[in-house]
Amino acid sequence: MNSTKPVVPEPLADETLSSWMWRVNSQIPIISHVRFSSPEGEIKNRDSMELWAERFEDRDLLNENVYVELFKKTFNISQSWLSERFPEFSRPTIPTQFRRAFCSQCFMASFEQVGTPISKVQWFYLTKPFCDLHHIPLHDSSIFFINHDDYTIQAFVSYWDEPKFKENCDAICDVWRMRNSLALKAQQRLHKLTRLASKSGQSFNVQMFMVTLMRAMMSPALHHGYPRIAFHHWGGSDPYAGLGFHGDFYQEIYRSTSLARVYALYFSAIILGWITSEQARKTLHEGYFSPWSTDAIWSILDKTSGILSLLFSELKLYETSYLNLKSMEIPKLIRIRYDA
Numbered sequence: 001m002n003s004t005k006p007v008v009p010e011p012l013a014d015e016t017l018s019s020w021m022w023r024v025n026s027q028i029p030i031i032s033h034v035r036f037s038s039p040e041g042e043i044k045n046r047d048s049m050e051l052w053a054e055r056f057e058d059r060d061l062l063n064e065n066v067y068v069e070l071f072k073k074t075f076n077i078s079q080s081w082l083s084e085r086f087p088e089f090s091r092p093t094i095p096t097q098f099r100r101a102f103c104s105q106c107f108m109a110s111f112e113q114v115g116t117p118i119s120k121v122q123w124f125y126l127t128k129p130f131c132d133l134h135h136i137p138l139h140d141s142s143i144f145f146i147n148h149d150d151y152t153i154q155a156f157v158s159y160w161d162e163p164k165f166k167e168n169c170d171a172i173c174d175v176w177r178m179r180n181s182l183a184l185k186a187q188q189r190l191h192k193l194t195r196l197a198s199k200s201g202q203s204f205n206v207q208m209f210m211v212t213l214m215r216a217m218m219s220p221a222l223h224h225g226y227p228r229i230a231f232h233h234w235g236g237s238d239p240y241a242g243l244g245f246h247g248d249f250y251q252e253i254y255r256s257t258s259l260a261r262v263y264a265l266y267f268s269a270i271i272l273g274w275i276t277s278e279q280a281r282k283t284l285h286e287g288y289f290s291p292w293s294t295d296a297i298w299s300i301l302d303k304t305s306g307i308l309s310l311l312f313s314e315l316k317l318y319e320t321s322y323l324n325l326k327s328m329e330i331p332k333l334i335r336i337r338y339d340a
């Protein structure tokens, strides 16, 4: 009887599982009043739940989405068909309760192609705050993915309807053009390194080395170097609020805005020597208070109690021949003190 089963639309390149499932269900309804998940309240509550190690189901993972079995039966699709199209994430990701980044140009392109905006997996990756395809910083929706089954539609509509939202997105691309371009190059360089490292099974460590640097660069001691707009809607409708030393270090990267991740990547690239102080100095008109040399960044971090010992102990866990402390330019005294 298989021939009578409806033909399921193919997912687009890099489309997320939940985006595809919502799209299929809107064309061929098999679940009425779909609830893939339920709202968990404001992000602050979710923060504290996460700090207490609460686990949130990830509806973009095949083994965590409860509706996958129903789709398999209805459309007669196999596990291997699904696994091929929706592989496991290949990079450290933003946890499901904090996801809200999107690329407006990708939304537009998919809207033209299939009549619905779609979401992409690459937007979850912590070390990819730029769209791979359009090379623009991702935007942060005021709509949270976890609260809406039709997240892509809601985010698309809010992009057009919310006062000044689109204008702010355009401004981010224009005002920080030079820094965006340097940070994008760092994202691309890391991507290449990660692919190289995957041959020896070290891609996770390469990614985590960068994530760890980015965590340190998000420390409040460096916030004066970020554009103010990077702190808008940090953690949903709540204003920015610190979570305490360890909470800040580990959590901020997840709930931060995409622009904050752009800056964390930018400063990490300076400290790695990927962006020279000469290049960074030329961008000062895009933000006069941003540190532009490795020495300046190390000295700011050195004045913040606890951060360097935490940073070095974490970085040592993820050293590889691709990214390591030895090849970084670290002031001698700091190197001796932390045995780096």
Ligand SMILES: [Zn+2]
Pocket (backbone or CB within 6 Å): 103, 104, 105, 106, 107, 131, 132, 133, 134, 135
């Ligand atoms: Zn895009």
